[in-house]
Amino acid sequence: MMNRTWGQLSAYLFILPSMICFIVFVLIPAVMGLGLSLFQWDLMTPIRYVGLDNWTDFLNNKEAIASIRTTLLFVVISIPLTISFGLLLALLVNKLPFGKPVFRSVFFIPSVSSMVAMSVIWVNMYAKDTGLINYGLSLIGISPVGWLSGPWTAILSVILFSLWHSAGYNMLIFLAGLQAIDETLYEAAKVDGAGPFYVFRKVTLPLLSPTMFFIVITSVIGNLQTFEAVYILTGGGPGYSTTTLVYFIVNAAFKGFNMGLAATISTVLFALIAIVTLIQWKFQERWVHYN
Numbered sequence: 459m460m461n462r463t464w465g466q467l468s469a470y471l472f473i474l475p476s477m478i479c480f481i482v483f484v485l486i487p488a489v490m491g492l493g494l495s496l497f498q499w500d501l502m503t504p505i506r507y508v509g510l511d512n513w514t515d516f517l518n519n520k521e522a523i524a525s526i527r528t529t530l531l532f533v534v535i536s537i538p539l540t541i542s543f544g545l546l547l548a549l550l551v552n553k554l555p556f557g558k559p560v561f562r563s564v565f566f567i568p569s570v571s572s573m574v575a576m577s578v579i580w581v582n583m584y585a586k587d588t589g590l591i592n593y594g595l596s597l598i599g600i601s602p603v604g605w606l607s608g609p610w611t612a613i614l615s616v617i618l619f620s621l622w623h624s625a626g627y628n629m630l631i632f633l634a635g636l637q638a639i640d641e642t643l644y645e646a647a648k649v650d651g652a653g654p655f656y657v658f659r660k661v662t663l664p665l666l667s668p669t670m671f672f673i674v675i676t677s678v679i680g681n682l683q684t685f686e687a688v689y690i691l692t693g694g695g696p697g698y699s700t701t702t703l704v705y706f707i708v709n710a711a712f713k714g715f716n717m718g719l720a721a722t723i724s725t726v727l728f729a730l731i732a733i734v735t736l737i738q739w740k741f742q743e744r745w746v747h748y749n
Contacts, residue, residue: 498512536620544624619687679735
């Protein structure tokens with residue numbers, strides 16, 4: 459009994475630092491943000507209670523509503539692409555007869571590189587007249603494209619950058635999952651006459667489902683908080699076509715000095731992340747296999 463109590467106490471001591479950080483940097487700011495959404499404050503004049511006025515302003519703000527739509531669109535398009543591409547890279551690297559560490563490092567470098575620095579490089583690559591991408595297109599007879607000047611091309615440009623930046627991280631996680639699969643399962647499937655596609659669908663994917671579930675959860679949360687790429691590449695434009703929720707929050711807080719509205723939208727973002735995550739946890743039993 460004493461050993462069990464000491465074991466539980468040790469476990470709580472190990473998670474205590476993380477719990478303190480969560481309470482101080484996540485839970486308390488979330489509660490304070492919810493409270494601040496009921497006040498008007500511009501950082502200079504005294505804070506003033508306004509009730510639900512910030513929520514009314516949010517619902518009547520076309521840019522705010524557009525930012526929700528853009529964020530959800532970005533998630534819906536980006537997540538399947540980044541996960542699929544990351545899985546494809548992992549499958550290819552896992553089959554290499556040699557040089558796995560080299561390719562693993564090369565594909566992973568963009569994920570650990572500075573988002574701001576990489577965004578600046580991609581801005582120059584997307585340039586209509588001098589960009590590398592349009593230069594490549596000109597070699598095959600395609601006219602220059604204004605990647606960052608059109609609503610849909612701007613969204614696709616941000617998604618393409620996100621794909622390049624995050625696929626390496628997904629590849630690394632998938633690669634770890636692939637290397638944890640028992641090779642005897644593949645050998646048994648081959649003995650039974652199963653083809654490569656059948657083996658992938660019936661053996662690899664089910665055994666990778668816990669890894670994929672982790673990647674889906676973290677990718678959705680990360681993409682709902684997209685900011686740096688939008689800030690550097692498009693500045694939220696043209697119009698509101700690439701304005702995400704986090705970008706709108708930063709503008710409301712530090713350009714409009716409307717902390718109440720920024721807190722309101724932060725609460726909406728927090729609720730959106732919580733709802734999406736809970737839905738994924740709810741439906742994981744239908745497709746995630748731990749055995």
